[in-house]
Amino acid sequence: MAETCKQFLADCGINPDRLSLEWASAAEAPRFVELITGYVNSIKEKGELGSADDEAGEATIRRRLKAAVVAAQARKPRTALGNLSKRLHKEGDFSKDAISEGVSSKILPALRAERIKEELLLVLKEGEKDLDELSSALSAAKEELEKPLAQLQRKGVVEEKEGRFQLAEK
Amino acid sequence: MVQENVVEKEKEMAQKGFEPRILGFFCHWCCYAAADSAGVSRYQYPPNVRVIRVMCTGRIDTRFILEAFRCGADGVFTGG
Numbered sequence: 001m002a003e004t005c006k007q008f009l010a011d012c013g014i015n016p017d018r019l020s021l022e023w024a025s026a027a028e029a030p031r032f033v034e035l036i037t038g039y040v041n042s043i044k045e046k047g048e049l050g051s052a053d054d055e056a057g058e059a060t061i062r063r064r065l066k067a068a069v070v071a072a073q074a075r076k077p078r079t080a081l082g083n084l085s086k087r088l089h090k091e092g093d094f095s096k097d098a099i100s101e102g103v104s105s106k107i108l109p110a111l112r113a114e115r116i117k118e119e120l121l122l123v124l125k126e127g128e129k130d131l132d133e134l135s136s137a138l139s140a141a142k143e144e145l146e147k148p149l150a151q152l153q154r155k156g157v158v159e160e161k162e163g164r165f166q167l168a169e170k
Numbered sequence: 171m172v173q174e175n176v177v178e179k180e181k182e183m184a185q186k187g188f189e190p191r192i193l194g195f196f197c198h199w200c201c202y203a204a205a206d207s208a209g210v211s212r213y214q215y216p217p218n219v220r221v222i223r224v225m226c227t228g229r230i231d232t233r234f235i236l237e238a239f240r241c242g243a244d245g246v247f248t249g250g
Contacts, residue, residue: 001230001231001232002248004232005232005235005236008232008236009235009236009239014239018239018244018245018246019235019245019246019248020245020246020247020248021227021248021249021250022201022247022248022249022250023200023201023249023250024200024201024204024249024250025200025204026199026200026203026204026207027204027207028204029204029205029207029208029211029213030208030213031204032201032204032205032208032215032249033208033213033214033215035249036194036205036215036216036219036247037215037216039192039245039247040190040192040216040218040219041216043190043192043218043244043245044188044190046244046245047188047244048188048190048244049239049242049243049244061239062240065236065239065240066240068236068240069233069236069237069240072231072232072233072236073233081232
């Protein structure tokens with residue numbers, strides 16, 4: 001789960017080190033203090049969300065996270081997560097490499113596809129866009145956008161006029 | 171109204187120097203108890219963490235963490 005989150009955060013343009021998972025037992029108060037102090041300092045160094053060097057701008061991150069929350073609830077990525085845990089359990093290999101490989105090959109693509117679909121709708125809500133503008137707003141390749149756009153058109157949610165996309169009027 | 175005051179206070183704090191807003195998910199049986207005993211033994215630690223107690227770290231879902239970031243957290247600390 002933590003690995004999924006980290007990879008997905010990186011995909012959304014957020015530094016994955018902003019999420020930390022640590023262990024401290026009930027008897028380890030000094031260790032807890034050490035962990036929390038170290039973590040708070042590392043976040044202080046990074047600055048506000050969206051301000052670190054390797055991160056997308058704040059507005060982009062907000063929009064992307066909005067789409068990401070919806071994506072995390074979608075059926076496909078959740079099934080992928082379940083299937084992966086089943087597979088890992090069966091194979092009995094819980095090494096970090098095996099988990100990270102499984103997440104990046106099975107869960108992340110599903111999450112990314114859902115996120116892109118949701119984000120397309122959010123971007124188009126701001127106004128009509130052509131394919132180039134969409135691809136730069138979502139920092140995704142044009143080929144990646146074709147499939148979700150076609151799906152949305154088939155559903156009648158999005159319309160295309162002379163190469164520009166917009167939300168269909170209801 | 172109360173919310174506005176809090177936001178203004180936090181903005182003031184931000185001007186003085188960056189104070190990150192961190193959300194902590196603590197396991198009831200481990201980290202939460204550790205945090206509690208750290209308080210009882212008067213250890214000093216940064217006050218930036220807002221804690222949510224969960225009955226087990228395994229309860230935490232991808233969505234919780236994304237939602238935390240969406241609501242404006244600068245970091246999420248999960249302690250098991």
